[in-house]
Amino acid sequence: MSFLSATFHLTHNCNLRCSYCYTGEKLPLAMTYETINESIRFVLSELDRLGLHKVDITFFGGEPLIEKQKIFYIISKFNEIANLEVSYRMSTNGVLITNDLMSKLYENKVYLSLSIDGHPDVHDRHRLDAGGNPTALRVEKAAQIMLNYNPATNVTCVVSPDTANQLAESVDYIYELGFRYITTTLDYSAEWNEGHFKEIEKSYKKLAKWYIGKMESNERFYLSFFDERIRSRTLKPLQASERCQMGISQFSISPNGELYPCIQFVKTDSLPEFMIGHVRTGFDAACQQHIHRKSEKEKPECAGCQMESRCSKWCSCINYMSTGSIEKASPIVCYNEKILIEIVDKTADILWKKRNNHFVHKHYNNDYHIISHFEITL
Ligand code: SF4
Numbered sequence: 138m139s140f141l142s143a144t145f146h147l148t149h150n151c152n153l154r155c156s157y158c159y160t161g162e163k164l165p166l167a168m169t170y171e172t173i174n175e176s177i178r179f180v181l182s183e184l185d186r187l188g189l190h191k192v193d194i195t196f197f198g199g200e201p202l203i204e205k206q207k208i209f210y211i212i213s214k215f216n217e218i219a220n221l222e223v224s225y226r227m228s229t230n231g232v233l234i235t236n237d238l239m240s241k242l243y244e245n246k247v248y249l250s251l252s253i254d255g256h257p258d259v260h261d262r263h264r265l266d267a268g269g270n271p272t273a274l275r276v277e278k279a280a281q282i283m284l285n286y287n288p289a290t291n292v293t294c295v296v297s298p299d300t301a302n303q304l305a306e307s308v309d310y311i312y313e314l315g316f317r318y319i320t321t322t323l324d325y326s327a328e329w330n331e332g333h334f335k336e337i338e339k340s341y342k343k344l345a346k347w348y349i350g351k352m353e354s355n356e357r358f359y360l361s362f363f364d365e366r367i368r369s370r371t372l373k374p375l376q377a378s379e380r381c382q383m384g385i386s387q388f389s390i391s392p393n394g395e396l397y398p399c400i401q402f403v404k405t406d407s408l409p410e411f412m413i414g415h416v417r418t419g420f421d422a423a424c425q426q427h428i429h430r431k432s433e434k435e436k437p438e439c440a441g442c443q444m445e446s447r448c449s450k451w452c453s454c455i456n457y458m459s460t461g462s463i464e465k466a467s468p469i470v471c472y473n474e475k476i477l478i479e480i481v482d483k484t485a486d487i488l489w490k491k492r493n494n495h496f497v498h499k500h501y502n503n504d505y506h507i508i509s510h511f512e513i514t515l
């Protein structure tokens with residue numbers, strides 16, 4: 138382990154009411170300055186205990202910008218520590234972004250990820266505000282402000298069963314807004330049926346053409362659905378030590394200071410079975426190990442599957458969201474991976490056979506991501 142990853146859930150409040158939100162009831166319960174100070178002390182003591190000098194701090198919610206003063210307070214406290222390398226990230230729904238706020242976040246080197254599900258018709262199906270109003274146009278405005286400061290801003294795009302048929306158009310819309318880093322994920326808590334998977338398969342096929350077109354035009358971008366799976370074939374699948382190390386090298390701090398192994402377990406109602414300690418008293422090592430062991434357990438339902446090393450069935454929070462257990466592979470993941478890996482592999486084969494220079498460079502040159510990041514931000 139070379140660095141620690143700590144997520145500060147600053148509030149249980151949010152200005153949106155996304156239909157697929159897993160964080161529970163939206164209440165004005167924020168992390169107090171007392172808990173913040175205890176949390177910072179805890180993170181520093183963990184770094185000390187592990188002999189590490191590098192930490193990733195993520196601001197999360199609810200919507201973290203509701204507590205924006207606390208973000209800058211935490212940054213100022215970490216920045217006071219000598220010989221500590223800290224990087225800051227934040228996930229936001231974008232509605233509270235203004236030019237002044239963005240300028241301050243940029244000055245403090247906070248790397249942002251904005252949630253956009255696709256073009257306004259798709260986005261507003263699931264991402265309404267607390268008053269039931271659409272948010273797409275406000276988020277579009279925020280997107281332009283964010284991209285002006287950092288063209289490498291990430292977008293997280295959630296695909297729901299009823300938007301699966303518009304995935305390719307949604308990705309293209311996000312791309313046309315100017316984003317070059319697009320992280321796509323399914324709503325794993327939703328009810329997916331065969332009809333929805335047929336629709337998503339058609340969308341993946343359209344997206345494959347889109348991907349090939351962009352590669353042939355030599356465009357620099359990252360699309361997680363495709364690039365992660367090409368990576369797991371051309372390089373090698375992520376080793377257990379490279380994965381999230383649930384509850385060991387990464388943890389989440391709830392607004393009242395409880396420690397959890399992952400963001401997905403921080404909800405307005407505590408989940409005692411996944412609590413691995415408290416910032417005041419430290420980790421409960423027995424709970425931490427128990428959850429970690431459970432998450433690493435072999436999945437008998439996957440025995441003999443040829444995709445096992447490339448599939449994301451190891452992600453405990455997805456498994457929990459989808460099956461209610463961190464030990465069972467999600468059937469949604471299973472269905473999706475089988476469809477997607479086949480399409481992605483065919484896409485990669487086409488580009489390989491054409492000896493597409495950009496493809497070879499992107500997937501076989503270890504320095505590509507650094508070079509491409511510079512090219513996107515220039
Ligand atoms: S913006 Fe995030 S926290 Fe707020 S309701 Fe939507 S998914 Fe939940």
Ligand code: SF4
Nearest residue numbers: 439442445448450471
């Ligand atoms: S979840 Fe499905 S695709 Fe993934 S490894 Fe298990 S059986 Fe294979």
